Amino acid sequence: MVILVVALPCAGVMLYVWWQALQEGRALQTALLQASVAQLERDLTNLWNESEWVMSRTAARPAFRALSPKACGDEMTPLHELNPAFLAVTLWTTEGSLVCTSFGSPRGQPAPKANPARLEERLAKDALHLSNVFVGQIPRTPVVAFSYPVKDDAGQVAGVLSMPVRMSYFENLVLSVPRPEGSSAGIIDRNMVLVARVPANERWQGRSLADFPAVAAGLKALNGVITVPGVDGVERTFLYKKVPNTSWHVFVGVDSKILFSGFREQLVQGLAALAFVIAVSLILALALSRSVTGPLADLVRMADAVASGKRAARARPQGNDEIARVGQHLNRMLDVITRTEVALQDSDRRRHELSGRLIRAEEEERKRISRELHDQVGQDLTALAFDLKAMARRGGEGAELRRANEAVTRLLDQVRNITLLLRPPQLDDLGLLAALRGHIERHVSPHGIAVHFDAAINPGRLDPDLEAACFRLAQEALNNVLRHAQAANVWLNLRQSDGALVLHLRDDGAGFDLAAAWRNVTAGRSSGLSNMRDRAELAAGTLEIRSVPGQGTELLARFALQPRRGESPA
Numbered sequence: 001m002v003i004l005v006v007a008l009p010c011a012g013v014m015l016y017v018w019w020q021a022l023q024e025g026r027a028l029q030t031a032l033l034q035a036s037v038a039q040l041e042r043d044l045t046n047l048w049n050e051s052e053w054v055m056s057r058t059a060a061r062p063a064f065r066a067l068s069p070k071a072c073g074d075e076m077t078p079l080h081e082l083n084p085a086f087l088a089v090t091l092w093t094t095e096g097s098l099v100c101t102s103f104g105s106p107r108g109q110p111a112p113k114a115n116p117a118r119l120e121e122r123l124a125k126d127a128l129h130l131s132n133v134f135v136g137q138i139p140r141t142p143v144v145a146f147s148y149p150v151k152d153d154a155g156q157v158a159g160v161l162s163m164p165v166r167m168s169y170f171e172n173l174v175l176s177v178p179r180p181e182g183s184s185a186g187i188i189d190r191n192m193v194l195v196a197r198v199p200a201n202e203r204w205q206g207r208s209l210a211d212f213p214a215v216a217a218g219l220k221a222l223n224g225v226i227t228v229p230g231v232d233g234v235e236r237t238f239l240y241k242k243v244p245n246t247s248w249h250v251f252v253g254v255d256s257k258i259l260f261s262g263f264r265e266q267l268v269q270g271l272a273a274l275a276f277v278i279a280v281s282l283i284l285a286l287a288l289s290r291s292v293t294g295p296l297a298d299l300v301r302m303a304d305a306v307a308s309g310k311r312a313a314r315a316r317p318q319g320n321d322e323i324a325r326v327g328q329h330l331n332r333m334l335d336v337i338t339r340t341e342v343a344l345q346d347s348d349r350r351r352h353e354l355s356g357r358l359i360r361a362e363e364e365e366r367k368r369i370s371r372e373l374h375d376q377v378g379q380d381l382t383a384l385a386f387d388l389k390a391m392a393r394r395g396g397e398g399a400e401l402r403r404a405n406e407a408v409t410r411l412l413d414q415v416r417n418i419t420l421l422l423r424p425p426q427l428d429d430l431g432l433l434a435a436l437r438g439h440i441e442r443h444v445s446p447h448g449i450a451v452h453f454d455a456a457i458n459p460g461r462l463d464p465d466l467e468a469a470c471f472r473l474a475q476e477a478l479n480n481v482l483r484h485a486q487a488a489n490v491w492l493n494l495r496q497s498d499g500a501l502v503l504h505l506r507d508d509g510a511g512f513d514l515a516a517a518w519r520n521v522t523a524g525r526s527s528g529l530s531n532m533r534d535r536a537e538l539a540a541g542t543l544e545i546r547s548v549p550g551q552g553t554e555l556l557a558r559f560a561l562q563p564r565r566g567e568s569p570a
Helices: 002-059 076-082 116-123 167-175 213-218 256-307 321-395 399-422 425-429 432-447 464-485 514-522 528-538
Strands: 090-093 098-101 142-151 157-166 183-188 194-198 223-229 235-242 249-255 450-456 489-497 500-507 541-547 553-560
Touching: 002 142, 002 157, 002 167, 002 183, 002 235, 002 249, 116 142, 116 157, 142 167, 157 167, 167 183, 167 194, 235 256, 249 256, 425 432, 425 464, 432 450, 432 464, 432 489, 464 489, 464 500, 464 528, 464 541, 464 553, 514 528, 514 541, 528 541
Parallel strands: 450 489
Antiparallel strands: 090 098, 090 157, 142 157, 183 194, 183 249, 223 235, 235 249, 489 500, 500 553, 541 553
16 A cells, blocks of 8 residues: 555656656657758758759850850859859750750860750759769769750650759758767659768768668658668667659658666665665565455455445455545445445336337337328329329320329339338238238349248237337348348248247358357447347347357347237137
């Protein structure tokens, strides 16, 4: 008790304080990483915006629009002054021929051709496009290139303006971003190739991170936080973000050991303090146990008696005041539980009576509506059908009249189906067997399910309530087979045995988890099984359902035979 009252709350408080400190520290470190990632994203976005401004104006100049071989000659110096990232200016035709370049081609060598795949990728963008890392055909070094469409006077794309950017520019860009001590940062293109990383690691520069499944999986999202081993094998917590327009990612990561080192020390200190508190609590518990063991043992015996079903068992208040009050509270709780059980039993009895009245009222209402549909609506529709046919005979087969006649015929069939579903007339006029056969022929067999119906009951009518209850159980079970079972065969047997009417239904369908179905009934998410049970109990019957997933479902209902109302037992 002392451990529960003293040690555990102290442990909970310590763990909570440590956890809060851990979360605050993690949030602080994460905020620092987020600031670095945001700065790196802004720098790349600024490079994108500046490049778009420069290249859109360059591509609009007459020499470029005319695809002049001299267009590149005078552009490199002012462009380099505007943005030192650009390595050169290169102009290509849409067919992949080099128009001009500020690199200068070695004498005696043919002008290089554009890479067809990269050219097709650039031509697909009617705006600025940033490539992945590739080895340039002219500088022969890894570069990335900004490309912009060049349009002629008619507004058609006539060529591609390309400005490669040195990889070292991106490395300097990453180096200029402030970041936490011991962290790494970098840029990744859309193919997950490492464009730049600090600290520099030549072994991994230009290598695809797709070779590292954990890293690649984390980068599939637009932005977020992951903790995975980096390319150097050190586990880091990474913040990464997708750069707008480029489909590139930027990331900043810090060694997880550095991130949480201070908080691990706090955890060790907290656990040591917790161990001390528990040790002290144990000593106190041993000192106090003798004074409370006897009264507590009596309370345990009382609790065991109650658990075994002896609701009249009560505690004998003794010992110190606290334990005596516990005994008194337990006694009052047991009194309340006893009264509650009595009230629940009475409530269940009233619920059963109400359920019976509702089911009987439902059957009467079904019968009334069915008769109303059959006697009034059905007859009116039949008369209307006859009138339409007579009109057709007198005035010829007009299209409108024919459609009206077909619509009335369909409506009459629908009314008949609704009438049979609500309350089949056979149930009142011919009895249970005729009603079951009619329901099977009209509503089950058309769906391709083979129903093997076998009945062995004495001739004559049974009690109407019993017939209605038995029919509704069979109807609900067959409907469940249609909706859920995916069965090919259903075996339905109705017989009289030992003064009882027995309904047995079995299918070869998918079955279901019976325990889960009853849990849904208890939770109020389903009422089918509960309604079937109530119908059986209302007719003084019992209901048993067995089902195993993959092994079909079996229903067995047994009703005590009663004479028809107004008749004497035979």
